[in-house]
Amino acid sequence: MILWEYLKLDATSMRPRKVTLADIAAKTGYGTNTVSLALRGSTRISQAARDLIRGVADEMDYVPNKIAASLVLNRSNTIGLILHEITNPVLTSVAHMVQKTLGKHGYSVLFASSNGDPEEELKAIAAFRARMVDGLLIYPIAHSNVDHFKALRRNNFPTVLLIHTDATGIDAVGIDERKGAFDATNHLIERGHRRIGTLGPSFTSTVGNVGKLQGLSRCT
Numbered sequence: 337m338i339l340w341e342y343l344k345l346d347a348t349s350m351r352p353r354k355v356t357l358a359d360i361a362a363k364t365g366y367g368t369n370t371v372s373l374a375l376r377g378s379t380r381i382s383q384a385a386r387d388l389i390r391g392v393a394d395e396m397d398y399v400p401n402k403i404a405a406s407l408v409l410n411r412s413n414t415i416g417l418i419l420h421e422i423t424n425p426v427l428t429s430v431a432h433m434v435q436k437t438l439g440k441h442g443y444s445v446l447f448a449s450s451n452g453d454p455e456e457e458l459k460a461i462a463a464f465r466a467r468m469v470d471g472l473l474i475y476p477i478a479h480s481n482v483d484h485f486k487a488l489r490r491n492n493f494p495t496v497l498l499i500h501t502d503a504t505g506i507d508a509v510g511i512d513e514r515k516g517a518f519d520a521t522n523h524l525i526e527r528g529h530r531r532i533g534t535l536g537p538s539f540t541s542t543v544g545n546v547g548k549l550q551g552l553s554r555c556t
Contacts, residue, residue, distance in 0.1 A: 375398075
C-alpha cells in the first residue's frame with residue numbers, strides 16, 4: 337500500500353490512541369506532574385521513582401508530545417531548511433551537513449523543496465512557521481527578490497539565506513558566485529586567453545549560475 341493511500345484511511349481505525357502522561361500516572365500510582373518531571377530527568381524525583389516511571393513509559397511505548405512542549409516553551413528545537421532544487425547534489429550535500437551539525441546541538445531539521453516555484457517557496461515557509469520551527473535556512477529561488485524574507489526578519493523570525501546577496505536587511509551566508517566567475521575569467525584574460533568557453537547546465541537553470549553569468553559578462 338502506498339503512503340498516500342495509507343494516509344487517506346480512517347485514522348481512528350488505523351492508529352492506536354497515543355499514550356499520555358495520565359496513562360503512565362495511572363499505572364505507576366504517581367501524579368502526572370511527578371511523571372512529567374521524572375521523564376525529564378528532574379532530580380526532584382528520586383532515582384528509584386525515575387527508573388520505575390521510565391520503565392513503564394517504555395513498556396507503554398510512550399512518545400513525548402513535542403508540539404505541546406513547544407507551546408509551553410515557545411521553542412521547538414527544530415529548524416526548517418528549504419532547498420530550491422532537491423536533485424542538486426551540492427544542495428543535498430549541504431543539507432546533510434546542516435542536519436548533522438544542528439543535530440549535535442540538539443536540533444532537528446525539517447526539509448522542503450520549492451522546486452523552483454515561488455508559490456511553493458511561500459507555502460513551505462508558511463508550513464514551517466505553522467509547525468513552530470525556531471528558524472529558517474533557505475536557498476531562495478531568486479537572489480534579488482528577498483522582500484518576503486526581510487518581512488520575516490522585521491517580525492523577529494530568524495531567517496538565513498544560504499546564498500551570497502547584496503540585499504540589505506537580511507542575514508545570508510554563501511559564496512559570491514559573481515565575483516568567483518569574474519576572478520576566474522579575468523585570470524585567463526590576463527594570461528592572454530581570448531576565446532574562453534564555459535561548460536555546465538543552463539545559466540538560467542539555478543540561481544547560482546545567474547551570478548556566474550553576470551561575473552563572466554563583466555569580463556567580456
